[in-house]
Each structure stands twice: as structure tokens, then as C-alpha cells.
Amino acid sequence: MPLGVFDSGLGGLTVVRALRAALPYEEIVYLGDTARVPYGTKGPATVTRYALTCANHLVARGVKAIVIACNTVSAVAPERLRVELDLPVLGVIEPGARAAADATRVFKVGVLATAGTIASGAYPRALSACSTRIETYGQAAPLLVPLAEEGWTDGDVPRLAARRYLEPLARAGVDVIVLGCTHYPLLFAVIEEEARALLGPQVQIIDSAKAVAREVAAFLENRALLRDSSLGEGSVKLLVTDLPKSFDETASRFLGSEIGGAEQVDL
Amino acid sequence: MPLGVFDSGLGGLTVVRALRAALPYEEIVYLGDTARVPYGTKGPATVTRYALTCANHLVARGVKAIVIACNTVSAVAPERLRVELDLPVLGVIEPGARAAADATRVFKVGVLATAGTIASGAYPRALSACSTRIETYGQAAPLLVPLAEEGWTDGDVPRLAARRYLEPLARAGVDVIVLGCTHYPLLFAVIEEEARALLGPQVQIIDSAKAVAREVAAFLENRALLRDSSLGEGSVKLLVTDLPKSFDETASRFLGSEIGGAEQVDL
Numbered sequence: 001m002p003l004g005v006f007d008s009g010l011g012g013l014t015v016v017r018a019l020r021a022a023l024p025y026e027e028i029v030y031l032g033d034t035a036r037v038p039y040g041t042k043g044p045a046t047v048t049r050y051a052l053t054c055a056n057h058l059v060a061r062g063v064k065a066i067v068i069a070c071n072t073v074s075a076v077a078p079e080r081l082r083v084e085l086d087l088p089v090l091g092v093i094e095p096g097a098r099a100a101a102d103a104t105r106v107f108k109v110g111v112l113a114t115a116g117t118i119a120s121g122a123y124p125r126a127l128s129a130c131s132t133r134i135e136t137y138g139q140a141a142p143l144l145v146p147l148a149e150e151g152w153t154d155g156d157v158p159r160l161a162a163r164r165y166l167e168p169l170a171r172a173g174v175d176v177i178v179l180g181c182t183h184y185p186l187l188f189a190v191i192e193e194e195a196r197a198l199l200g201p202q203v204q205i206i207d208s209a210k211a212v213a214r215e216v217a218a219f220l221e222n223r224a225l226l227r228d229s230s231l232g233e234g235s236v237k238l239l240v241t242d243l244p245k246s247f248d249e250t251a252s253r254f255l256g257s258e259i260g261g262a263e264q265v266d267l
Numbered sequence: 268m269p270l271g272v273f274d275s276g277l278g279g280l281t282v283v284r285a286l287r288a289a290l291p292y293e294e295i296v297y298l299g300d301t302a303r304v305p306y307g308t309k310g311p312a313t314v315t316r317y318a319l320t321c322a323n324h325l326v327a328r329g330v331k332a333i334v335i336a337c338n339t340v341s342a343v344a345p346e347r348l349r350v351e352l353d354l355p356v357l358g359v360i361e362p363g364a365r366a367a368a369d370a371t372r373v374f375k376v377g378v379l380a381t382a383g384t385i386a387s388g389a390y391p392r393a394l395s396a397c398s399t400r401i402e403t404y405g406q407a408a409p410l411l412v413p414l415a416e417e418g419w420t421d422g423d424v425p426r427l428a429a430r431r432y433l434e435p436l437a438r439a440g441v442d443v444i445v446l447g448c449t450h451y452p453l454l455f456a457v458i459e460e461e462a463r464a465l466l467g468p469q470v471q472i473i474d475s476a477k478a479v480a481r482e483v484a485a486f487l488e489n490r491a492l493l494r495d496s497s498l499g500e501g502s503v504k505l506l507v508t509d510l511p512k513s514f515d516e517t518a519s520r521f522l523g524s525e526i527g528g529a530e531q532v533d534l
Contacts, residue, residue: 034309035303035309035310035313036302036303037308041304041416041510042301042302042509042510043509043510046302046508046509046510142413142416142417143410143413143414143417143419143424145413146409146410146412146413147410149308149409150409150410152410156423156427157410157424157427157428157431160423160424160427161424164424241313242309242310242313243308243309243310243313
């Protein structure tokens with residue numbers, strides 16, 4: 001049985017990339033809700049409704065577990081998904097928060113995320129659960145999603161946008177910054193460079209995709225749900241709700257390798 | 268009976284602003300599909316499906332005519348809306364194209380618009396219908412929508428983004444640029460300044476909202492559909508599909524005046 005992964009659009013492919021590195025034998029079905037992207041600027045009720053539609057589609061395709069590869073959905077909808085669906089549902093926020101809590105020395109963590117994720121308060125909650133000493137500073141950075149989707153990942157525009165979003169975190173004195181949106185790893189180099197210039201060379205940037213992949217691997221192993229390695233390397237099936245052709249073109253940027261043949265589904 | 272106006276989100280309010288200036292006695296019902304914004308990055312079938320849902324909601328509220336205050340919808344769906352709905356449907360593309368055709372001296376017109384509008388070829392078609400001598404140069408400028416919605420309408424980031432999108436139009440030697448997306452008038456000052464720097468002081472920027480308002484006024488008058496001025500100044504009713512509160516906060520930027528009380532509707 002495959003692993004189901006969904007996101008509002010392309011961003012979740014950075015999680016697929018990390019999952020493939022950690023779990024090369026797993027079959028993965030990825031659903032990108034490109035007809036309704038982005039989720040990050042929308043309200044919790046709307047995001048929850050869309051997330052249920054996506055998750056139910058994956059359940060109908062017989063997945064063994066669902067990874068929510070979207071911070072906005074992970075912030076507002078995981079409990080509802082767990083109640084409605086009769087299978088394991090893993091989000092991206094707790095693994096990223098745990099990695100940040102392990103990394104901080106000054107107990108001040110910055111979070112860059114969409115407006116929806118910041119408004120939800122999910123990161124402060126998850127970080128407080130790791131250590132009550134940690135102070136969390138959230139910064140909505142909505143422009144980083146269209147920059148990543150547009151492919152403007154270096155040059156002056158993303159640099160100046162990143163700087164503007166990082167300045168409040170620099171003033172707060174954080175030493176760790178969580179990329180709280182699955183699109184942001186595409187801008188990792190620019191964000192890291194600007195963060196080092198503003199906050200000093202010791203600043204750590206957490207890409208939660210890798211933390212998620214580690215936790216998913218441990219979860220599948222504990223539940224004896226891993227696919228048998230004797231079956232050979234797993235494949236990735238891409239589903240989208242709109243524009244499969246342009247999805248193929250940009251998916252390789254996110255996935256770090258060429259995987260064509262995205263199929264359009266109607267939710 | 269009110270005039271119905273709809274858009275994917277906030278951008279169409281620049282059209283409402285122009286309509287109110289031209290038609291102060293009209294009642295206006297505005298529907299912003301904020302749960303599915305933006306349309307500009309989506310495919311024609313998806314945009315048409317969303318547009319029909321919006322238009323049918325306005326019809327159910329008893330509007331006398333519908334203004335599509337969205338270039339992406341005006342590019343792909345007006346014929347379908349005219350077939351399905353039994354009332355007048357006016358788009359934003361033809362009025363803007365006519366204003367540009369009147370203004371150009373070198374018969375080269377640039378269009379800044381969303382990826383969906385550019386891909387549709389609607390502007391080259393509309394401009395060729397005005398004069399077969401006109402060459403149209405389209406430039407997708409997807410980042411300008413989130414910049415306008417984020418309120419980053421001056422400073423380095425919008426300036427550099429505008430410059431990057433204007434450079435190909437400068438190389439083509441256009442003397443008129445149509446703002447082919449109802450969000451872009453919020454960035455008018457930055458776009459005009461960069462365009463003058465790149466293309467020379469004679470360049471003209473066409474805000475199609477004003478052209479649309481003139482044509483809607485003429486249309487209503489010809490059909491004897493104007494509201495009686497003795498009834499006093501008309502009001503604007505705002506409907507959205509998500510986040511009415513944050514819509515109120517940003518709507519005033521687009522509308523140029525305070526109009527609160529956006530109501531959420533479920534489509």
C-alpha cells in the first residue's frame with residue numbers, strides 16, 4: 001500500500017524529496033490541490049474543508065498513512081482529519097518544532113510561515129510542548145510562496161523580501177529559524193545568507209521536510225508498515241487538481257529530479 | 268435592481284471604485300471569491316467552473332447585469348457565462364484593449380497580466396479587433412498580485428519586480444502598457460515610474476478599470492437600465508467566500524474609501 005502525501009500545490013514536493021531519500025522503497029502518491037492553491041492566505045474552516053477533500057481522495061486510492069505536507073493544513077486540520085479518517089495522519093509542524101527545540105541555545109526560535117499558519121498559533125504551541133522555556137517569534141512571509149513558485153529563488157527580489165521578513169526576527173534575537181512552509185526550502189540559500197548577515201553566522205535554519213521524513217520513517221517501522229525492500233525502489237505518482245502540464249515543468253525544481261506524468265483529478 | 272460585480276478576490280474592487288465614480292446612483296453587489304483566490308495561476312476549465320458559481324450566486328441575488336471585474340475570467344469565460352446566464356455580462360478586456368488601441372502611436376502595445384490571461388491570447392485578439400496593425404507583447408507578471416494584496420506597493424521589492432517584468436516590453440519598443448489584471452492599479456505609481464525610466468517619458472499606462480466603467484455606464488444608459496438618481500446615492504454590498512474580516516481591512520486600500528461589513532457566503 002502506498003504512502004499518501006498532499007499539499008495545496010507544489011510545495012509539498014520538498015517533503016516527498018526528503019521522504020524518498022529516507023524511504024527509497026516506499027510507493028508514494030502525491031496530491032497537489034493546484035486548483036485551490038494557495039491555502040496559506042485562507043481561513044481555518046476553508047482550509048479544513050479542502051484538506052478533507054484531498055485526504056478522502058487519497059484514502060479512496062488505498063493509502064496506508066497520510067502525510068500532510070502543508071504547514072497551513074498541519075496547523076489547523078490534523079485533529080479533524082484524524083477523527084474523520086480511519087488511518088494514521090502525520091503533520092509537518094511537530095517534527096520541525098522538535099528539531100528547532102533541539103537546536104536553540106538561547107531558547108528563542110523564529111518561524112517564517114504563511115499568514116494562516118502564524119495566525120493559528122500552532123508553532124508556539126508545538127515549541128512550548130518541547131520546552132516551556134522557549135519563546136517563539138512568528139513572522140508571516142506570504143510573498144515567499146509566489147517567489148518559490150515563480151522560480152525567483154535568487155537575485156535581488158527574493159533577497160530583499162527575505163531581509164524584510166527576517167528583520168523582526170533579528171530584533172527579537174532568535175538563534176534558530178524554522179521554515180514553516182514547505183515552499184520555503186527552495187529559497188533556503190537566500191534565506192540562510194540574509195539570516196547570517198542579520199543574525200550572525202551561528203544562526204540555524206531548520207528545513208522541516210527532513211525532520212518529517214525521519215519521523216515518518218520511524219513511525220512506519222514501529223507499526224511494521226514499511227514496504228519490503230525486496231520489491232525494489234518505490235515510485236512517485238503525482239496527482240493534481242489543475243494544470244498537470246505546468247505542474248510537471250516546475251515539479252522537477254522542487255523534487256530535485258525529473259518525474260513527469262502528473263495526472264489531473266477532479267475533487 | 269443592483270449591478271453584480273465579481274472577481275477572484277480583492278482586485279476587482281478597483282473596478283468598483285471606478286464604477287462608483289462613473290455611476291454614483293447604482294447599487295452594487297460585489298462578490299470576491301477569496302476562498303479560491305487567485306484565479307490567474309489556474310487553468311481555463313477550472314476558472315470557468317469557479318466563474319459560473321460566482322455569477323450564478325449574483326443572479327440568485329437579482330442583479331440586472333454582471334461585470335466580470337477579473338481579467339483572467341474575462342479572458343476565458345465570458346462567452347460561456349453569456350450562454351448560461353440570461354442577462355448582460357460585461358468583461359474588462361475589450362474596454363482596456365480599446366483604450367490602448369486609441370493611445371498607441373507606434374502600434375506596439377504591451378500587456379502585463381496573470382499567466383492565465385497571457386496564455387489565453389485574449390489581449391492580442393481584442394487588440395487585433397481594434398486594428399490589425401497593432402502588435403501585442405504579453406508579459407506574465409504573477410508576483411504583482413501577491414505584492415498588491417500584501418500591501419507592498421512601494422519600495423525596492425515591487426520596484427525591482429516591476430522592472431524585471433517591464434524589461435522585455437522595453438526591448439519590444441511598446442509605447443502603451445495595459446494593466447491587464449485588476450490588482451495592478453494598486454502598483455500604478457511604481458509601474459509608471461519604472462516604465463518611464465525604461466521606455467521613456469511618453470509611455471502610457473492604461474488602467475482598464477476606468478475604461479470599463481465608461482463602457483458599463485454607456486451600456487446601462489442605452490438599455491435604459493440606469494437607476495433613478497432621485498433614489499439617492501447607491502450603496503456597495505460586499506460578499507466574500509472566505510475571511511470577511513481581513514477582507515474589510517484590505518478592501519479600503521483597493522476601494523479608496525472605507526466600506527466595512529463584508530458578508531461571508533458559501534458557494
